[in-house]
Amino acid sequence: MEQESVFLIMIGICALVLMIGLLKRKAAIVLNIIVRIIVGSVGIIFLNDFLQKQGIPVSAGLNPLNLLTIGSLGTSGFALIYAILFYSLL
Numbered sequence: 001m002e003q004e005s006v007f008l009i010m011i012g013i014c015a016l017v018l019m020i021g022l023l024k025r026k027a028a029i030v031l032n033i034i035v036r037i038i039v040g041s042v043g044i045i046f047l048n049d050f051l052q053k054q055g056i057p058v059s060a061g062l063n064p065l066n067l068l069t070i071g072s073l074g075t076s077g078f079a080l081i082y083a084i085l086f087y088s089l090l
Contacts, residue, residue, distance in 0.1 A: 033071040040070030040078050047082070058085045 041062055048059040060066055060081050069077040 036074050037067050037071040040074075041067065043078055044070075044081075058082070058089065060085060 044060050044062060044066070051058050066081055069081060071077075073080065
């Protein structure tokens with residue numbers, strides 16, 4: 001009986017270590033997406049202001065779809081949003 005309980009405790013500790021490692025990895029991914037969203041939001045605000053001062057009638061909104069695009073794709077998502085807006089000017 002004693003060997004079985006030690007074996008179960010060892011399995012429990014191993015499972016706990018694996019869960020902590022998994023949560024740490026997922027936390028890093030979520031943090032990365034949040035940082036991308038924040039930086040992308042600031043970038044949209046500054047680029048909209050710059051384009052308005054230049055007289056170019058293009059401005060991207062800060063809506064959930066744009067923020068999700070920037071959060072998942074990063075810089076390429078930011079470029080994609082403005083590419084679609086510039087394409088609509090043609």
